[in-house]
Amino acid sequence: MYVRLEKLRQSFKGELDAILITRPENQRYLSGFRGGEGALLITQEKALVLTDFRYYDQVAEEAPDFELVKVEDRDSQALKRCLKELEVKALGFESTHLPFAQYQEWKKATRGTKWIPTRDMVENLRLIKDDQELAKMKKAIAIADTACDYIRGFIEPGMPETQVAWELEVHMRTHGAEGVAFSTIVAAGPNGAKPHAVPEDRQIKEGEPIVMDMGARLDGYHSDLTRTVCLGEPHARLQEIYDIVLQAQLAAEEGAKPGMTGQEVDALARAVIVEAGYGKQFGHGLGHGVGLAVHEGPKLGCQSREPLKPGMLCTIEPGIYLTDWGGVRIEDIVLFTSEGVEVLSRARKELRTR
Template sequence: MHNDRLNKLRSQMAARKIDAVLVTYMPNVFYLSGFTGSTAAVVVTEESSYILVDPRYSIQAREECKGTEVRDYTSGPTISAAGKLINELKPTTCGFEAGDLTVASHRLLRRTVDERIKLRSTSGLVERLRAVKDSHEIELIRRACEIVDNTFTTITREIRPGLREKDVALTIDFTMRKLGADEVGFETIAATGANSACPHHSPTNAILQFGDLLKMDYGATLDHYNADITRTICLGKPDDKQREIYQIVLDAQIRAIEAIAPGKTGREIDAVARDYITSKGYGENFGHSLGHALGIEVHDGPAFSKSSDIVLEPGMVTTVEPGIYIEGWGGIRIEDDVLVTDTGYEILTSATKEFIGI
């Protein structure tokens, strides 16, 4: 598995005439080596790969990184150790992740690495490999999706007017952990009443009132892969306006999902939902992009937005999450996780999208 990934990276390196790459962004380190600790760096060459760890991780790295040679360093920053290893390997050109290194770390790297070795940014190189998931990754995302689906079924039995947003978030987090999540993927959003008009609202002491909306956006992490779901429900019987907006968001979401297929661009899929919402008069109330890639990170890379040039390929996993937000009234968002298949798409989350009134 890791060997396949390293070989894909090597063919990208060869195409760019780069004979070594220093990988410092931890999700990329994990992807290429399997290392789950907090600090390390990977160096990949045409023939070998190395992981640099400090004494906290010496044993763990040897257990986790079977295809990668573990090198221990005991003093100084990881970047100095990486620089010394690069000098030993003597590449002509070494890539580094400009999107991850601080200016200070880059200066240190340049000072440490022999001046005859060229350093060239390879930002985004590993991320592009990560965009297409292998079967092992898809299986883990599927299992994380089952957890968020089952969480929704469980919590809708427990939510009632009188609870605080914070109680809802706590119940969601507790339920995900009980159902097998290793951790929550991000701070759970539970937003009721007018608060639901903020797409990324942090739970407060606001009390769930009869007749109000409740928007919940939460994610589960399982074996380092993520699921991400949003459902909006009503605390009581939805009124006409709530029903109207809910139906527009749902129809926009379904249309966008049904348009997903290999070869389509991120911009095209975003436009399907956006144009539909605009045709119903709420274009100004859908400010964010339609969805993001999902994987080792919750925001695993770009997917669907007004400016996305991404061309869909089988194995990509993305969210599809249109919303309509009206200041003072509230907001409705519906989010599912979708796998791009050879012929189209498969929806990985299956919690009901019926407009529930509790």
């Protein structure tokens, strides 16, 4: 945690007297505190956690390097006292997270302090994962991989999507996950045309695409995995589209290199789908970063111009979606290395379940 704090301090030295951290993932990254209620106040010399009675013991256990500021009345008054004591004149805050009403209340209570909006100061530190983070991510990825491979032998024709989604979640929770990373998606047939479909009671049929998007959460870190499968013999069109999507994914995974932009990596996969005539049916970016948040930087998409660096984790998830027919998406998590990418997701990719 000390190294992370020092990097943050260097990023605002000479510009801010302190920075206020309110995003829960950023609080955990910097301090270890998992409560999410309250705020971190960081100066060049001090690191404080402001929170209420519910979290006093938790802060002591999880953030021993931080000083606890007990909020016993209004949080705005506790913050006012801290800023006065620390002589903070220029305070940075997380402009993309702090709610406007909260900002107004705190700013009013701390007249004499200039509130300066910041953007992605901690998120930029989180872009490159350290060895400890990678170890946690690999465990979370393995849990989802195992659940996905297990479900292939579980699904039967006539099962509702909701049953399959629940079985995936149970398997992850009973095999090491502290929870699921997000609401599990199981979308069969026409439902698969919705990239973020919600599982329904619709019964799964043979021969149709079944899109399954799942993830495990372990020690705060999230995995994200999608596979598309089929019960029995796939229809000819399904096999054709599946092969196109798989080819697109492999093109990106084999061609991605550090130094490329997210836009350039996206183009590797998109070119395959466009050439096959389905460009308009691939309407989202190729991927996103993943870690303490399911969706974080860096982004792989048509507007992503930042260079990719070793140590970054991204999903690579091309897809094709056809209204009233269904969809195909295949998603891996990859680690950017000094030479290319290492594919961390190991779940099987055969279209047929068995």
